[in-house]
Amino acid sequence: MxxxxxxxxxxxxxxxxxxxxxxxxxxxxxxxxxxDLVTEKYYQQELKYQNEIDAEENASKLDENISVLKTKDGLQIKFPSNFFPKKIKGKVFLYRPSNKQLDFEIPISISNTYLLVPEKRLLDGRWNIIVSWNYKNKDYLFKKEIVY
Structure with missing residues (x-):
């Protein structure tokens, strides 16, 4: 050849x-x-999206919205001061885009106007925080990207 x-x-x-x-x-x-997908049940989440839009709009209409502060003890999530803390119900979801195994959720049960996420649960890097809460039968939603 x-x-x-x-x-x-x-x-x-x-x-x-x-x-x-x-x-x-x-x-x-x-x-x-x-x-990793952002969510396993993508289509079911899509159907709930209008409720999220309404809850975000409710939160944007507040005089004082949620604030997120980095402290030496962890991440402090401060709720509006004019709300009675014991009537606030919901959950805080911390999503780590780079690693699904680090995601976690905390139920909101507070006696002060803030919730503290312990520092030991948070590794350095980018986190997406989603606070979904209800006060007097009205839903609110707060989303923010933070670097810890």
Whole structure:
């Protein structure tokens, strides 16, 4: 068999296609390359989206909205001071975009006007905080990206 330019180009193309096929199969089947979705139940979450929009609008109409402060003890989530703390119900969800295993949720049960998320639960980096709360049968929603 005579080896010329045409044979070399065909061998190079076949080798390149084989390499690409190997990479595609490896990346799609290997468990070490995990691809986390933002949520597992995407379509069910989409149906609830209008309620979130309404709750965010309710929160934006408040004279004083939630504030998030970094303290030496952790992350302090301060609720409006004109609300009675014992009547505030809901949950705080901290979402870590880079690692699904670090996500956690805290129920809101406070006697002061603030909730403290302990520092030991928060690693340095970016966090998305979602505070979903209810006061006097009215829903409120607060979202913020923070770097801790």
């Amino acid at each position: 005579k080896f010329n330019w045409g044979t070399g180009i065909v061998i190079a193309i076949v080798a390149f296609m084989g390499f690409i096929l190997y990479m595609v199969i490896t990346m799609s089947t290997d468990k070490t390359y995990s691809y």
